[in-house]
Amino acid sequence: MEYLKLDIKKTILFLMFIKTMSFLKEIIKRRTFGIISHPDAGKTTLTEKLLLFGGAIQEAGAVKSHKIKKAATSDFMEIERQRGISVSTSVLAFNYKEKKINILDTPGHKDFAEDTFRTLTAVDSVIVVIDVAKGVEEQTEKLVEVCRMREIPVIVFINKLDREGKDAFDLLDELEQKLKFKVCPLSFPIGMGYNFQGIYNIWGNNLMLFNADNKQRISKSININNLNDPKLVDCLGELASNKLLEEVEIVKEVYPNFNKEDYLSCKQQPVFFGSALNNFGVKELLDCFITIAPSPRKKESVERIIDPSESKFSGFIFKIHANMDPKHRDRLAFIKIVSGKFKRNVAYHHVRMNKKFKFSSPNAFFAAKKEIVDESFPGDIVGVHDSGNFKIGDTFSEGEHIFFKGIPSFSPEHFRYINNLDPMKSKQLAKGIDQLMDEGVAQLFILEMNGRKVIGTVGALQFEVIQYRLEQEYGAKCSYENLNIHKACWIESLSKKNDEFNEFKKLKNKFLAKDKNGKLVFLSDSSFSLEMTKQKFPSVKFHYKSEF
Ligand code: G4P
Numbered sequence: 001m002e003y004l005k006l007d008i009k010k011t012i013l014f015l016m017f018i019k020t021m022s023f024l025k026e027i028i029k030r031r032t033f034g035i036i037s038h039p040d041a042g043k044t045t046l047t048e049k050l051l052l053f054g055g056a057i058q059e060a061g062a063v064k065s066h067k068i069k070k071a072a073t074s075d076f077m078e079i080e081r082q083r084g085i086s087v088s089t090s091v092l093a094f095n096y097k098e099k100k101i102n103i104l105d106t107p108g109h110k111d112f113a114e115d116t117f118r119t120l121t122a123v124d125s126v127i128v129v130i131d132v133a134k135g136v137e138e139q140t141e142k143l144v145e146v147c148r149m150r151e152i153p154v155i156v157f158i159n160k161l162d163r164e165g166k167d168a169f170d171l172l173d174e175l176e177q178k179l180k181f182k183v184c185p186l187s188f189p190i191g192m193g194y195n196f197q198g199i200y201n202i203w204g205n206n207l208m209l210f211n212a213d214n215k216q217r218i219s220k221s222i223n224i225n226n227l228n229d230p231k232l233v234d235c236l237g238e239l240a241s242n243k244l245l246e247e248v249e250i251v252k253e254v255y256p257n258f259n260k261e262d263y264l265s266c267k268q269q270p271v272f273f274g275s276a277l278n279n280f281g282v283k284e285l286l287d288c289f290i291t292i293a294p295s296p297r298k299k300e301s302v303e304r305i306i307d308p309s310e311s312k313f314s315g316f317i318f319k320i321h322a323n324m325d326p327k328h329r330d331r332l333a334f335i336k337i338v339s340g341k342f343k344r345n346v347a348y349h350h351v352r353m354n355k356k357f358k359f360s361s362p363n364a365f366f367a368a369k370k371e372i373v374d375e376s377f378p379g380d381i382v383g384v385h386d387s388g389n390f391k392i393g394d395t396f397s398e399g400e401h402i403f404f405k406g407i408p409s410f411s412p413e414h415f416r417y418i419n420n421l422d423p424m425k426s427k428q429l430a431k432g433i434d435q436l437m438d439e440g441v442a443q444l445f446i447l448e449m450n451g452r453k454v455i456g457t458v459g460a461l462q463f464e465v466i467q468y469r470l471e472q473e474y475g476a477k478c479s480y481e482n483l484n485i486h487k488a489c490w491i492e493s494l495s496k497k498n499d500e501f502n503e504f505k506k507l508k509n510k511f512l513a514k515d516k517n518g519k520l521v522f523l524s525d526s527s528f529s530l531e532m533t534k535q536k537f538p539s540v541k542f543h544y545k546s547e548f
Helices: 002-028 043-053 066-072 078-083 110-119 138-150 168-179 230-236 238-254 260-264 282-292 423-439 461-474 499-507 527-536
Strands: 030-037 091-096 099-104 125-131 154-159 183-185 187-190 198-201 206-210 218-223 269-273 314-322 331-339 347-350 355-358 363-366 369-372 381-386 395-397 414-420 443-447 453-457 478-482 487-493 512-514 520-524 540-543
Touching: 002 030, 030 043, 030 110, 030 138, 030 282, 043 091, 043 099, 043 125, 043 154, 043 282, 091 363, 091 381, 110 138, 110 314, 125 138, 125 168, 138 168, 154 168, 154 282, 168 183, 168 238, 168 269, 187 238, 187 269, 206 230, 230 238, 260 282, 269 282, 314 381, 314 423, 414 423, 414 461, 423 443, 423 461, 453 461, 461 478, 487 527, 499 540, 520 527, 527 540
Parallel strands: 030 099, 030 125, 125 154, 154 269, 183 269
Antiparallel strands: 091 099, 187 198, 198 206, 206 218, 314 331, 314 395, 331 381, 347 355, 347 395, 363 369, 363 381, 414 453, 414 478, 443 453, 443 512, 487 520, 487 540, 512 520
């Protein structure tokens, strides 16, 4: 009898062990990342090529298929189709060499930068695409700054080597100076533009040659033992092979060897060269990426650090997507799973509302299509239907009171009063504004002085998006009125005594507003007046983002 009991206990322990191991295996195989770039550097093209390797899309023949671009990437919203601008962020998942890859697509247009910033809260690493001719551009600098703040490991892909561009070493310098990177080239180009011959893959120690007649294909991929291999001269000719030898020598002398720990702790950024359009250097990038990029990482909450391997589910909403189906005014909230298993039809705790929610049809995303899933793992993104309850940044758990950190709002760049054009539809307008703000389309400020509503956006285009969507989705009409605001600052009193703060509030009442969460905001009309106010009230702290 005793033996039997012991055996049952052992079997249970063994089964639990197997279950835990298979759960950990699922976590380890996931790579959730974003591709970021200045518009036109080739982010969409690279995404397509990665999907091709994963077999997630089939492309007939050549490259540059905009049909795929339209179908495969973020194209859910009507307005996006109209404008041809990637307004929304979508998720593209595929399997490659036993890894589950989740690409979180980010809008390239600068007016939607806030969307991209939020998406960066849900990725575990990023690939930065740089145009060889343009080098480091403005939008890249901003996005990399956010990656640095969030300590996100970065791999660089220098694209469009089939075109004339900047010298490879100059570009590496630029990456170090403008982006403060410590670069580590893992491939190196042989020529460029008209003279582009191929790429020496330092990471895989092989040589990929470009077909001289047809620049759409890789003509050969040659494994070489070392750079003195006679095959090098046979393939490239004496001149080019000598140049490559010299350049690789410099790379080895000047730049550090690859160190995975340094990459993961953002102290080093591996660099690849290639041409996304020609599918050149992309596979090498992907093969290295799946080897070195991190699996789902720990995430900080206000209360404690959550490890993905914890058995209890937790996750947060980083994106709300409206109008997926124009016939229904439903919204899809994207949840990044931080820990545990997310299961269909299980009631989860919505921390902010202190309420349980059960999802009967959670969606997972596979390239162009979405599917209902029964369970998802840390690193995955699930889309759940929302009838207007959720906000960006909301946390779900199995009951624990945790709030995930790190989805701050930044000061908008443009501000306008919003007016109701149809008094019969004021309720619809208020609801529309409310829900669009929950989605993070723009920020709403309500003036303390008179209760007027001010909309703040990152780009001027968003005002049109809001107007269009209020009309299409809520049947409400609005107009805007210009407002001369330089910056919005979230304010905090550093002094225990409230005298100075009260004086500040009295004197600056005209410029004070409450944001969506009721936090006090100072809307300064010029950088000069902001500076003066700071000097006059030293115990008032002015923050450029809503989390401090
Ligand atoms: P984005 O998402 O970063 O905005 O860039 P996207 O991939 O849309 O690429 C922008 C342009 O650059 C596209 O051309 C694309 O074909 C081209 N491109 C991407 N990768 C390469 C490359 O490796 N070599 C060359 N030569 N071009 C590349 P377009 O003319 O703007 O538009 P389209 O007519 O091709 O769409």
